Amino acid sequence: MSDAVESEQSRLARNVNELLQELRVAQAGVQILFGFLLSIAFTDKYHATSGHIRVTHLVTVLCAALAVAFLTAPAAWHRVLFRQGRREEVVRVGNTFALVGLAFLALAMSGTVLLLAEVILPTWAAIVVGACALIVFAGLWFAAPLSAKGAQHRESPQSQH
Numbered sequence: 164m165s166d167a168v169e170s171e172q173s174r175l176a177r178n179v180n181e182l183l184q185e186l187r188v189a190q191a192g193v194q195i196l197f198g199f200l201l202s203i204a205f206t207d208k209y210h211a212t213s214g215h216i217r218v219t220h221l222v223t224v225l226c227a228a229l230a231v232a233f234l235t236a237p238a239a240w241h242r243v244l245f246r247q248g249r250r251e252e253v254v255r256v257g258n259t260f261a262l263v264g265l266a267f268l269a270l271a272m273s274g275t276v277l278l279l280a281e282v283i284l285p286t287w288a289a290i291v292v293g294a295c296a297l298i299v300f301a302g303l304w305f306a307a308p309l310s311a312k313g314a315q316h317r318e319s320p321q322s323q324h
Contacts, residue, residue, distance in 0.1 A: 175250035175251055175254060176250065178250075178254045179241060179245075179250055179253055179254055179257070182237055182254060182257045182258065182261065183237065183238060183241065183257075185261065186234050186235075186237055186238065186257075186261055186264075189230075189234050189261075189264065189265060189268060190231070190234050190235060192268070193227060193230045193231055193234060193264075193268050193271065194231060196227055196268075196271060196272065196275060197224070197227040197228065197230075197231055197271075199275075200220070200223055200224045200227055200271075200275065201224065203220060203278075204220070212282075215281075215286075216278065216281050216282070219274060219277055219278050219281060220278055222274060223270075223271055223274030223275055223277075223278055224271075226267045226268075226270040226271035226274055227267070227268075227271035229264075229267040230264050230265075230267035230268040230270075230271055231264075232264075233260045233261070233263045233264030233267060234260070234261065234264035234265075234268070236257075236260045236264075237253065237256070237257030237260050237261060240252075240253050240256060240257060240260075241253050241257070265304055265305075266305075269297065269300035269301060269304060269305075270297070272296065272300055273293055273294075273296040273297035273300060274293070276292060276293050276296035277289055277290070277292065277293025277296070280292040280293060
């Protein structure tokens with residue numbers, strides 16, 4: 164194998180390892196959140212809650228479940244395809260899955276904040292608190308990095324990242 168092929172393979176191996184390492188951080192948080200959300204349904208107080216709180220809870224559980232599915236999918240793809248020389252595909256698809264998983268995690272976290280706020284505050288205030296949580300997650304996880312990426316490209320149009 165030539166040095167160029169070796170360096171490309173090394174880069175892909177590093178990208179796969181970095182992706183899987185980043186996902187470990189998100190997976191731990193979403194799995195704890197998922198367990199917490201599941202346990203709520205088995206409390207005495209839950210059975211006395213209103214229908215809209217139960218719907219909020221169900222939607223939040225579904226978002227957390229989808230986050231788990233998308234955030235663990237890259238590890239499954241890697242396990243199934245790693246011996247087939249398809250690292251580039253694993254990185255490309257894994258990146259997409261990670262971003263979708265993070266979006267569902269942001270929704271699940273915001274839904275959890277909304278759920279708690281609905282129990283404590285009037286409905287309109289709870290919605291404001293939940294929306295603020297979503298804005299924070301979307302801003303920190305998506306808007307800020309995309310803005311920084313755009314600013315870097317405007318400063319250095321020749322750079323290809």
